Amino acid sequence: MSHRAVKDRLYTEFARVGAALASEKRLELVDLLAQAPRNVESLAAETGMSTANTSQHLQALKAARLLETDREGTRVIYRLASEDVLGLWLALRSVAESHLAEIGQVARESGLGGTEAERVRREDLNSLVEDDQALIVDVRPTIEFEHGHLPRAISVPLSTLPDAAARLPRDRRLVVYCRGAYCQFADEAVETLRSAGFDAVRLEGGWPEWLLERRPVEGPVALVNSTHSSESF
Numbered sequence: 001m002s003h004r005a006v007k008d009r010l011y012t013e014f015a016r017v018g019a020a021l022a023s024e025k026r027l028e029l030v031d032l033l034a035q036a037p038r039n040v041e042s043l044a045a046e047t048g049m050s051t052a053n054t055s056q057h058l059q060a061l062k063a064a065r066l067l068e069t070d071r072e073g074t075r076v077i078y079r080l081a082s083e084d085v086l087g088l089w090l091a092l093r094s095v096a097e098s099h100l101a102e103i104g105q106v107a108r109e110s111g112l113g114g115t116e117a118e119r120v121r122r123e124d125l126n127s128l129v130e131d132d133q134a135l136i137v138d139v140r141p142t143i144e145f146e147h148g149h150l151p152r153a154i155s156v157p158l159s160t161l162p163d164a165a166a167r168l169p170r171d172r173r174l175v176v177y178c179r180g181a182y183c184q185f186a187d188e189a190v191e192t193l194r195s196a197g198f199d200a201v202r203l204e205g206g207w208p209e210w211l212l213e214r215r216p217v218e219g220p221v222a223l224v225n226s227t228h229s230s231e232s233f
Contacts, residue, residue, distance in 0.1 A: 020064035021092065025049060026057045030080070030089045033067070034208045035140060035179055036147035037079035086212055112182055118190070119204045120175050122213070125150075134173045137200075139189045140207065148219035150177065150210060158185045165196050177203035177210075 021027060028047055032038065038046075044054040058078055061067045066085050070077045080086055097103050106112075120128065128134035129152055136153040138145050145155040156164045158178075168174060174193055178185035186202045193200035211217065 016064045017066065017088075020061050020066055021088075023057065023060075025053075026061055027089065027092075029054070029057055029061065030066070030085065031180065031208070033078060033080050034086050034089070034211070035144040037070070037077045038143075039072075039075045039077055041075075043078070083212065086208060090208060090212055107182070110184070111187060112184065119202050120173075121204050122210060122215070125175060125203065128173065128175070132172065134175045135169060136203075137168070137174050137176045137189070138207075139176055139178050139185045144179070144207070146219065148211070148217050149207070151216050151218050153177075153218075156189075158189055161189055161192055165193065165198070168193075168198065170198060172199075174198055174200040175203050176200060177206045180206035180208045 021030075025047060029043055032043060032046055040051055040055050040058060043058070044051045047054060049057075058067060062069065062078075066081055066088075067078050068081045070079070120134070125134070125136070129136060136150050138149050138153040138155050139158045139161065140155075141157055142155060145153075145157075149155070156168070176186045176189045176193070178189075181204075183206055186206065190200045190202050
C-alpha cells in the first residue's frame with residue numbers, strides 16, 4: 001500500500017471523531033454523560049431537544065466509538081466509552097478557551113465561576129476539609145451524585161437548596177461544586193447561600209476536572225476503565 005493510501009485511510013478515521021464532535025449539541029451530550037450514564041429521554045429533557053434528535057446525535061457519537069451502551073430493562077443507557085473521551089472534550093474546551101476570546105467574554109458577561117477570590121483551588125480543598133474548615137456541597141442532580149462524587153461531599157441538589165439550607169452548618173465554609181467550570185448550578189447555589197448568611201465559595205472547576213485529574217472519588221463507578229479510589233483524599 002502506498003504512503004498516500006495509508007495517510008488517506010488514517011486521516012479518514014481520525015476525521016470520524018472530529019465529525020462526531022462537530023456539533024454543539026453533541027458536545028453538550030458528552031458533557032452531560034461525563035456526570036453519569038443516562039437514557040435518551042433524560043438527555044433530551046436536559047438539552048431541550050426532541051427524543052428523536054437526541055437519539056440521532058447519540059448514534060453519531062456511538063458510531064465514532066465515543067459512547068457505549070447498556071440496557072436496563074427496555075431502556076438503553078448511554079455512557080462515555082472511556083476516560084479518553086472525557087479528556088478529549090476537556091482538551092477541546094481548553095484549546096477553545098485559549099484561542100477564542102468570545103468564550104472568556106461570555107463567561108465574564110454571565111458571571112460564570114465568580115472571581116478568583118470567590119473560588120477554592122482543587123489542590124487546596126483537602127487541607128480545608130481535613131482541618132474541619134470546610135464542607136463540600138455537591139449541587140448536581142441526585143443521579144449524578146450517586147454515580148460518583150468528591151470524598152466527604154454531601155448532596156444538596158440546587159432545587160432543594162432553599163429547604164436544605166437550614167440544615168447546613170454555619171461554622172464552616174461551604175465549598176460548592178457542580179458539573180464543571182461552565183456549570184451555573186454552583187454560581188446560583190453560592191449566591192443563594194450567601195444571601196442566607198453562609199460563607200460559601202465555589203470550587204475551581206467541577207466534577208469532570210476533578211475526575212480527569214484522577215483525584216479520589218466516592219460512588220459506585222466513575223467512568224469506564226477508571227481506577228479511582230476513595231482511600232485517600
